[in-house]
Structure formats: C-alpha cells, structure tokens
Amino acid sequence: GTTCVLVSFPFIFNPCLGCKENTPQWAAFIYYLPFIVIFQFGWAATQISHLSLIPELVTSDHEKVELTAFRYAFTVMANITVYGLAWLLLNFQVDQPDRTEHLGIQDVPIFRNLSLIVVVLGAVFSLIFHLGTKEKPYLPGSLPQPEESTPLLQKEPMSPPRPLLIWKDWLLEPAFYQVAVLYMSTRLIVNLSQTYIAMYLTNSLLLPKKYIATIPLVMYISGFLSSFLMKPVNKWIGRNLTYFVGILVILAFASWVTLAGQMGAEIYGAAVLLGAGSATILVTSLSMTADLIGTNTHSGAFVYGAMSFTDKMANGLAVMAIQNLHPCPTELCCPACISFYHWVMVLVTGGIAIAAIASLCCIMVWPIRVRYHAVCLQGLSAAGTPYGGTESMEERIRSGTLN
Numbered sequence: 001g002t003t004c005v006l007v008s009f010p011f012i013f014n015p016c017l018g019c020k021e022n023t024p025q026w027a028a029f030i031y032y033l034p035f036i037v038i039f040q041f042g043w044a045a046t047q048i049s050h051l052s053l054i055p056e057l058v059t060s061d062h063e064k065v066e067l068t069a070f071r072y073a074f075t076v077m078a079n080i081t082v083y084g085l086a087w088l089l090l091n092f093q094v095d096q097p098d099r100t101e102h103l104g105i106q107d108v109p110i111f112r113n114l115s116l117i118v119v120v121l122g123a124v125f126s127l128i129f130h131l132g133t134k135e136k137p138y139l140p141g142s143l144p145q146p147e148e149s150t151p152l153l154q155k156e157p158m159s160p161p162r163p164l165l166i167w168k169d170w171l172l173e174p175a176f177y178q179v180a181v182l183y184m185s186t187r188l189i190v191n192l193s194q195t196y197i198a199m200y201l202t203n204s205l206l207l208p209k210k211y212i213a214t215i216p217l218v219m220y221i222s223g224f225l226s227s228f229l230m231k232p233v234n235k236w237i238g239r240n241l242t243y244f245v246g247i248l249v250i251l252a253f254a255s256w257v258t259l260a261g262q263m264g265a266e267i268y269g270a271a272v273l274l275g276a277g278s279a280t281i282l283v284t285s286l287s288m289t290a291d292l293i294g295t296n297t298h299s300g301a302f303v304y305g306a307m308s309f310t311d312k313m314a315n316g317l318a319v320m321a322i323q324n325l326h327p328c329p330t331e332l333c334c335p336a337c338i339s340f341y342h343w344v345m346v347l348v349t350g351g352i353a354i355a356a357i358a359s360l361c362c363i364m365v366w367p368i369r370v371r372y373h374a375v376c377l378q379g380l381s382a383a384g385t386p387y388g389g390t391e392s393m394e395e396r397i398r399s400g401t402l403n
Contacts (some may be wrong), residue, residue, distance in 0.1 A: 001049065002126045004042025008035040013115035015108060039118055044308055051286070053133075054299040054323055055293045062235055064290040065283070067334070069230040072283050076224035080217060081121070087213035098219055107209075163297045165370070170303060175368045179285075179292050180310050182243075182363065185356035186285040187311035189250060189279045192318060192348035196341060204261055204341040217269050219275030226276040230283045238263075240364050246280025247353050247360070249273050254350025255266075257342070274349070292368055318348070 016023065016031045054067050077143075089110045113282075170176045198212040233242050253273040261268065289307055295298045322344055327336035 001042040001045030001047075002123075002130075004038050006123055006126075007045065008038040008042065009119055011035040012039060013111050015112075025314055038311075039049075044305070044312075048301055048304045048308055049288075052297070054286075055290050055297045059295070062231060065234045065287045066231045067226045068283050068286045068290065072222055072279060072286075073227040076220045076227065076279070076300055079220045080224065082114070082118055083213050083217040083220065085117060086110075087210065087217065089114055090210055090213060129304045146364050165299055170306070173370055174366065175292055175370065176306075176370055178305070178359070178363050178366070179288055179368060180307055181305045182356060182359040183285045183289060183353055183358055184310045184314045186281045187350045188314055188318060189349055189356070191280065191311070191315050192322075192352075193274060193345065195319065196344050196348060200341045200345045201267070205267065206338075206346075207264075207267070211267070215267060215298065217270045218271040219278070222272040222275035223279030226279040227283060230280070230287075234287070236396070239291070240360060242358070243281055243284040243288075243360055246277045246284065247356055249280065250278030250349050250353045253277060254346050254353065258350070261342075271383050286367060290364075294370070301359050 012032060012035050016028045018026055050071075054064055054071070058067055060063055090107075114400060165173075194216070197216060201207045201211045230242070232245055233245075237245075250273075253270055256270045256273065260266065260270075289303065293303050325340075329338055333353070
C-alpha cells in the first residue's frame with residue numbers, strides 16, 4: 001500500500017505529461033485515472049492494515065479509545081504540517097509579479113512542490129514504522145495469552161474457547177450494519193466538509209486564497225487538541241454520549257453557517273467548532289468499530305475494509321450528486337454558485353448529522369454486540385457439541401454488550 005501511494009501521488013498533483021492547452025479533457029482524464037486508482041488502492045491498504053493493529057495491540061475498551069485518539073492526533077499533526085507548508089509556499093509568492101489573491105494556473109508549481117515534499121516526508125515516517133513495529137504472528141487455534149490483570153486462579157472452570165468469527169459471519173450480524181451506517185455518516189461529514197470548505201471560502205465567502213490554508217489549519221489544531229480529551233470523556237459519559245456531544249458541535253457549526261450569510265474573521269470560530277466536532281465523532285466511531293471486532297482480530301481487516309468501502313462509495317455518490325446539481329458546470333464559478341456552496345456546507349454537516357443521530361439512536365436501543373453467532377453457539381451448547389460450555393449471564397453481558 002505504501003509503495004502504491006509513493007509511486008502514484010506525485011503524478012496526481014503534476015501537470016499531465018505531453019498535454020497542451022488544446023488537449024481535450026477526456027484525454028487528461030484517461031491520463032490521471034490509473035494514478036488515482038493506484039493511489040486509492042494503496043491508501044485503502046495502508047489505512048485498513050494500520051487500523052487493524054489497534055485491536056491486536058490492546059484489548060481494553062479505554063485503551064482502544066486512547067490508541068485511536070493518539071492515531072488521530074498524529075494524523076492531525078501530519079495535516080497541520082501539510083497546511084503549514086501550503087501557507088508558506090503561498091506566501092512565498094509575494095515577490096512574483098503574477099501573484100493574485102485567488103487560485104489559478106499560476107499556482108500549479110506550488111502544489112507540485114507541496115506534493116513532492118509530502119511524499120518524501122511520508123516515505124521517511126513509513127520506513128520508521130515498518131522497521132520499528134513488530135507484528136505478532138497469528139497462529140490458528142492458539143489460545144489468547146493471559147494479561148497482567150488476568151487472575152492466576154479462576155473462580156469457575158474455564159469453558160472451551162469459542163470459535164472466532166470469519167468474514168461470512170460478520171455479514172449476518174446486525175451490529176455490523178449498525179456500526180457501518182454510523183461510520184459512513186461520520187466519514188460523510190468529515191470528508192465532504194474538508195472537500196468543499198475551500199470552495200465555500202473562495203466562492204461563497206469570497207475570501208483570499210490564503211484562507212484555504214489557514215482555515216483547515218485551525219480545524220486540525222482544534223481537532224488535535226480535542227483528541228486528547230477522548231479517553232477521559234469516554235470514561236466519564238461513555239461512547240454514545242461522547243458521539244452525541246460531537247454531533248451537537250457539528251450542528252452548532254451548521255447553524256452558524258446557515259444564519260451568517262457572510263463571515264469574515266468569525267469564520268475562525270466556526271472552523272474551531274467543525275474541527276473539534278469532526279475529531280470527536282471520528283475517534284468515537286473508530287473506537288466503536290474496534291469494540292465490535294473485540295477478540296476477533298484475525299477478521300478485523302475485513303471489518304475495517306467493509307467500513308472503508310461503504311464510506312468511499314457513499315462519498316463518491318455524494319460528490320457526484322453535488323456536482324450534478326452545480327448551477328454552472330461549464331464555468332469555474334458564477335453568481336449562482338455563491339449560495340450553492342453555502343448550502344452545500346450546511347447540508348453536508350447539519351443534514352448528515354441528523355442521519356447520524358438516527359443511527360446513534362438505533363445503537364442506543366440495540367447496543368453493539370454479537371447476536372447471531374452467540375445464538376448459534378448457545379444452540380450448539382445445548383446440543384452438547386464441543387463448542388458448548390456454560391457461561392454465566394454476567395459474563396455473557398460483559399463479553400457481548402459494548403458501551
């Protein structure tokens with residue numbers, strides 16, 4: 001995955017090789033398409049395998065939140081670095097005679113240089129990760145190793161180990177689809193707001209192009225600071241209420257954008273709300289996914305891959321729908337697109353947040369737990385199969401129901 005990203009990413013942000021001013025758009029599309037496909041494949045492979053390490057490394061619910069929060073914090077640090085570099089490169093244009101306040105063809109070298117810097121930095125840290133992280137080999141049929149807190153003397157005789165879920169078993173679990181819908185809604189809010197924030201700033205608010213670096217920078221800084229509060233907040237009020245608080249912050253941002261037609265310096269306050277809310281719901285939804293996987297870490301990559309697939313499909317369809325509704329598709333922008341991007345920002349945050357609340361309500365009514373597989377095992381136990389074994393109701397609730 002890392003190799004695919006390193007090979008394809010520089011070509012995406014470089015001008016089409018051999019293309020001229022009269023080159024048709026379909027030819028440029030064909031040129032960039034393979035690089036985008038390779039990049040998306042590599043990015044998905046890298047992200048899913050990296051997320052799958054979280055349930056492998058820790059088993060405690062609060063430790064999963066902590067690791068997910070740290071992962072998000074370093075993701076934010078990387079994003080802050082990118083936007084900081086973009087701000088520096090854009091401000092280095094001050095001595096250029098063709099410098100303008102809005103983005104144009106003259107800014108292509110800036111994004112080319114930025115992509116090359118990002119690839120070099122990413123390659124260095126990826127090398128450190130692959131050399132420094134030792135993955136424990138998975139041995140089929142092996143029993144889990146006792147932890148430091150595991151008592152040496154068991155109060156009750158241990159039941160035989162349960163068979164772990166494979167990828168086909170997940171498709172029969174209602175909780176799998178509950179978490180998938182919640183994660184998809186979360187990713188729609190985070191990804192679409194990041195995608196259209198630049199158009200909203202430059203086309204709707206008519207702000208200078210330096211804001212496309214400073215506003216996301218403020219969003220990521222607020223998200224970075226919020227990520228350190230995830231573990232204590234989750235311990236205090238639980239997963240569901242933590243997610244609900246994050247959604248309320250997103251709704252506050254959407255309300256602010258709706259009521260304020262034009263914004264100047266106050267856009268920084270709205271950016272703080274969007275960054276903090278996005279960090280909260282993203283970290284919490286990833287923690288819920290890790291909770292769903294539980295001890296079934298050998299199929300964790302399938303769960304994360306399925307979640308990533310649903311979010312990418314939903315984001316692709318959403319972007320296609322938004323672009324088809326664009327009032328002036330043949331122009332960069334027209335008077336009608338001023339209000340268009342304003343309402344896009346409202347809907348991709350506030351509208352999807354309402355759908356996320358509905359999904360959260362389903363999880364609060366039917367908590368995340370493995371149901372179908374547990375019922376099958378109870379049937380096998382009653383029939384006296386090797387997978388049987390008595391288990392107290394307290395242990396079943398503790399192992400099956402997740403906060």
